[in-house]
Amino acid sequence: MSGEGVEVPTPGVENLSVAEGNDDFVDPWNVQSSSTAGRFGSQKIDDELINRIEKVTGKPVHHLLRRGIFFSQRDMHQILNLYEQKKPFFLYTGRGPSSDSMHLGHLIPFIFTKWLQETFDVPLVIQLTDDEKFLWKDLAIEEANRLAYLNARDIIALGFDVNKTFIFSDMEYIGSCKEFYMNMCRVQKLVTFNQVKGIFGFGDSDCIGKISFPAIQAAPSFSSSFPLIFNGRKDVPCLIPCAIDQDPYFRMTRDVAPRMNMPKPALLHSTFFPALQGVQSKMSASDPNSSIFLTDTDKQIKNKVNKYAFSGGGATVEEHKEKGGNCDVDVSYQYLTFFLEDDERLAQIKKDYTSGELLTGYLKKELIEILQKIVTQHRENRLKVTDDIVKQFMTPRKLNFQY
């Protein structure tokens, strides 16, 4: 999966709406759209779906779902049907390991996936596309593989259950599982250059590795790609939580699945995590000030938020008190919607900031404390993730599920 996709500017999360019939062009590298639910047949996550999830699971949904950060879906009702009927499904998500250090935005799909796994108690496979990163970046293959291991450590630090989770590097897993390679071939036989040109914008001067890569991201959608986990079963459906920019891969996957006699994956799409500089800026690993990294110190977090987080507040205290702040563009407020779990506190902040009572400085102070706490906790958790634990997660094996 592309690690870059989630670094693309995002709209204010408050503005998420279903776009229809517009000219959005979404591929994993270019997203020129405020919102894409409704396009290409995905559905908005509406109150009815959220209520149903709460009903069948008997617990409140995660705030990332409640607040519309996961805003679009495909076939989620069918997944809930399976759950109600006590039939199996599994979770698949992934990441393109492009840098030593992940930023906060990279955690969002994994935080949400962890909640899904704990809620539904199903197997989870996490693909680290070191082959993709090698193909797209000026990177040696060994370096891409090393980054996969580094990123695995960050993912594991979020607290995934080793008995229910398989994390794999493409380089290693493809070279250890013929069933995975066979599914790659099956997809590659059913998709033409014309199709990937249309879906991903590839051109004649792109390397053949890029052109055939989409099949590699498609393959984990099928339970037969994991014979040790699913005991050879080909019919276990898959639910993929991912950022919206990854949807083209899975539209393609859903297109070929019936011709492979395999179930179409269901999807839950998140919006993008904004750059500190605001929704119009691109987050970039080469610009350390464009986001908060998991390796940042408390001081760096404080300085970055204070200096770079785009403010929706007034130009002066007087103006702010008079006109109020604009939560739709204020990055600090938006970050709070991602990371402040307390709904009442968030609503209060929004009210007070919009009215002008709360100043930007206070909003930033609140955010800094939350982020410092998250990053500190993450650092401590990561220290406990030994090489041996990483190896356990990344060893192809049976998980604690019967098939």
Next chain:
Amino acid sequence: MSGEGVEVPTPGVENLSVAEGNDDFVDPWNVQSSSTAGRFGSQKIDDELINRIEKVTGKPVHHLLRRGIFFSQRDMHQILNLYEQKKPFFLYTGRGPSSDSMHLGHLIPFIFTKWLQETFDVPLVIQLTDDEKFLWKDLAIEEANRLAYLNARDIIALGFDVNKTFIFSDMEYIGSCKEFYMNMCRVQKLVTFNQVKGIFGFGDSDCIGKISFPAIQAAPSFSSSFPLIFNGRKDVPCLIPCAIDQDPYFRMTRDVAPRMNMPKPALLHSTFFPALQGVQSKMSASDPNSSIFLTDTDKQIKNKVNKYAFSGGGATVEEHKEKGGNCDVDVSYQYLTFFLEDDERLAQIKKDYTSGELLTGYLKKELIEILQKIVTQHRENRLKVTDDIVKQFMTPRKLNFQY
């Protein structure tokens, strides 16, 4: 490798010459050329090279080399330099397992490869491209894999040494060796769609599997794709004996090798094995009368040669006695150049047939006896190849060479 390529019409082997500056278009599926040595920088195998091979090996060359059936080469002098310096190299050849039963033409590269291996005493890897056949044919993946095993049995029956030979199915080996997959990725990063379009004639409506396949045929050219055999060494050069239609793959491989810091493979190219109906006909697995199959009975061989082998003889006995036979187009004579080892006997037949003294019927009788003997022997040898022996050849392992 394509099993179809060698089924393309061939010129009379006597007519082999170096074409230069013409418009031949050679890809593994279409060959519109009488000869392609000299094009794209390959060299004709001349007397100097043959003499040198005999000198450094201390033995006469194989008749397939002596008679110009292997007629073109790249960097063969460098391979001889290595041999003189007692430096290592290895052999790589392959086959696309497209049918249950191989025909006589399919044996040619393997017969010659066996001679090379025995002469130079080097490791041999044999690629069975079941993935290619799955991608190109209307074939299930499991069926392509089954054909790979069937074809392996025929290849093993030629008498390869299990201690020096590794035969692999792509489906299985790629799914068991990350170093092979990494080399696939390295090649795929260095070759664009434009390039494979130019080399192989791919179009926008071809599937992405075909488009990226050339990298899979390239990968075995590199010793690092076989870590168990070469103990991780990346610098052991490769010599590839193959039919000329496979050269485009290896031109591409030679182009990318320096950018991978790996040695370019050397090549020995054979001409095509003609269809029974003559050099203008296409051999086809769906037409059992277009060739002699390894499963044919003595009676089938006799009938096919008598009924279908294109004759270069006169229309009547009188005309034949007057004008003589034309060995350049006579398929029975050409088959003898492939399979009759005795040079003197072959020369005598040519002389007598050309003069008109020898009738077509006698030529065919001679050929029938030889082919019946070869096919009978092959059948007996194949019966001795047990599942266990096939498994031994196809298990990734160390061979009897030190690195």
